Amino acid sequence: MSESFDLSYRDKSLQQFESYPYPGIPIEEPLNQDIGELYKNCLVTSHYCRDKRVITDLENRAILDVACGTGATTLRLAWANPGTKIVGIDMSPESIKIAEQRLKYHGFDDAEFHVLAIEDLGQLEQRFDLINASDVLYLLPDLALTLKQLAQVLKSDGIIRGNLHSYYQRHNYYRAQALFQKMGLMEDNPEETELNLVREFYDALKDGVDLKMKTWRYNDSSKVADQLILMNHLFQNDKGYTLSQLFDSFQQSGLQLVDMVDWRYWDWKNLFKQPDNLPAYLVMGLEGSSLEEQLCFYELVQPDKRLLDFWCGHVRKDKDDGEIDRDWQEQNPEKVIVHLHPCLHTERFREAILESNAVAPVNLKQFFPFLDRDAWVDHTLLCCLGVPLLDSPRSLQFLWARWRQLRPLDPADFCAVNEGKLLDLLKLAIFEQESLGVLLVEVVD
Numbered sequence: 131m132s133e134s135f136d137l138s139y140r141d142k143s144l145q146q147f148e149s150y151p152y153p154g155i156p157i158e159e160p161l162n163q164d165i166g167e168l169y170k171n172c173l174v175t176s177h178y179c180r181d182k183r184v185i186t187d188l189e190n191r192a193i194l195d196v197a198c199g200t201g202a203t204t205l206r207l208a209w210a211n212p213g214t215k216i217v218g219i220d221m222s223p224e225s226i227k228i229a230e231q232r233l234k235y236h237g238f239d240d241a242e243f244h245v246l247a248i249e250d251l252g253q254l255e256q257r258f259d260l261i262n263a264s265d266v267l268y269l270l271p272d273l274a275l276t277l278k279q280l281a282q283v284l285k286s287d288g289i290i291r292g293n294l295h296s297y298y299q300r301h302n303y304y305r306a307q308a309l310f311q312k313m314g315l316m317e318d319n320p321e322e323t324e325l326n327l328v329r330e331f332y333d334a335l336k337d338g339v340d341l342k343m344k345t346w347r348y349n350d351s352s353k354v355a356d357q358l359i360l361m362n363h364l365f366q367n368d369k370g371y372t373l374s375q376l377f378d379s380f381q382q383s384g385l386q387l388v389d390m391v392d393w394r395y396w397d398w399k400n401l402f403k404q405p406d407n408l409p410a411y412l413v414m415g416l417e418g419s420s421l422e423e424q425l426c427f428y429e430l431v432q433p434d435k436r437l438l439d440f441w442c443g444h445v446r447k448d449k450d451d452g453e454i455d456r457d458w459q460e461q462n463p464e465k466v467i468v469h470l471h472p473c474l475h476t477e478r479f480r481e482a483i484l485e486s487n488a489v490a491p492v493n494l495k496q497f498f499p500f501l502d503r504d505a506w507v508d509h510t511l512l513c514c515l516g517v518p519l520l521d522s523p524r525s526l527q528f529l530w531a532r533w534r535q536l537r538p539l540d541p542a543d544f545c546a547v548n549e550g551k552l553l554d555l556l557k558l559a560i561f562e563q564e565s566l567g568v569l570l571v572e573v574v575d
């Protein structure tokens with residue numbers, strides 16, 4: 131493995147992003163602030179996913195946005211993690227200038243930016259709880275080496291969120307890039323002339339030609355279309371990866387997968403018409419396989435996402451499985467603490483709880499669009515869980531007592547409810563909300 135980057139790679143990317151800083155979104159634009167985006171960018175989400183622990187001291191944490199470009203990703207990180215120290219680096223001075231202005235414009239005067247290449251990250255002399263590397267890893271020549279460089283500035287319990295272009299999903303664009311390489315359009319930095327030549331080329335092709343059908347939808351000559359062509363057809367250094375290649379690179383860099391960021395999407399059961407009624411060899415093969423094998427299976431069957439979006443962290447040799455995987459449902463209710471995910475503490479949700487009524491259940495999906503299915507909650511449960519959890523985390527003991535107060539009688543026969551049965555029901559409801567990502571449950575000592 132080479133220990134230093136081929137500088138011509140860096141020069142090519144630098145030229146491209148100095149002339150067309152990415153993304154070309156005006157700084158005053160509000161960007162997508164939906165809960166789904168904030169949720170993925172919140173460091174509580176990834177750490178809980180791995181450790182089943184809830185980070186509550188965001189003001190003591192630090193986040194690094196590597197290759198932050200013009201700061202759109204940095205802004206989302208700042209929104210999703212209020213109070214956290216935010217640092218952004220990029221090798222393109224023009225991009226860093228815009229990123230700095232963007233964060234200031236949106237009120238984040240404390241965000242810190244540096245013109246710095248990933249290869250020189252060590253100069254920061256700081257370690258981070260979360261490192262975000264969005265839309266950059268696939269541009270560098272040696273993935274394992276880049277991951278190692280990120281790992282060097284990652285705290286021992288920190289998490290890296292990275293993504294790679296999916297080889298299978300983007301293979302048609304790689305054909306287009308190979309063609310434009312051969313046509314000499316990517317030798318120098320592609321600019322207006324090259325953009326015009328690409329447009330002319332596609333215009334001249336018949337509509338039914340394979341490459342055009344699969345890679346062309348840019349009929350206007352707007353700045354947005356320019357950037358899309360540069361980021362697809364004329365993207366310098368762009369490379370596609372498979373999950374197997376990613377897992378090999380983890381091995382070489384001392385990192386391990388935490389999970390895919392869209393973990394609900396990657397569930398192999400989603401691929402089958404009747405997941406509960408599959409041939410025995412499939413069930414045995416899939417259920418008995420590791421998470422990595424299941425993900426590779428999914429990728430081969432349905433490679434329809436541009437990005438392989440993942441969380442990873444240092445390999446944990448001393449991981450105390452017993453503690454981390456402890457089943458909260460078996461624990462003393464006083465030691466089980468239930469949190470509402472911090473991104474869900476919204477005014478809209480609070481108002482909806484207060485306005486809800488006993489007649490109609492509420493579908494949580496309308497507040498949390500990232501949910502992959504309807505999640506109906508009845509009024510009593512909503513008041514029992516939602517109201518107190520909007521104020522602060524609560525023990526299972528507290529919630530159980532509240533549930534007993536709200537439901538002292540069984541509505542079917544007007545007899546006093548069986549407290550044990552009520553606790554089981556409450557656990558079931560919390561389990562369901564936890565599996566959706568709405569509630570976070572931790573066991574404390």
Ligand SMILES: C[S@@+](CC[C@H](N)C(=O)[O-])C[C@H]1O[C@@H](n2cnc3c(N)ncnc32)[C@H](O)[C@@H]1O
Pocket residue numbers: 140143144147152153196197198199200202203219220221222225246247248249263264265266269270
């Ligand atoms: C496609 S943009 C992504 C920007 C941002 N992360 C986002 O997702 O919106 C890629 C960025 O990576 C930066 N970049 C490429 N190679 C780099 C390197 N070796 N070190 C630091 N930045 C690099 C470029 O300057 C560019 O701003």
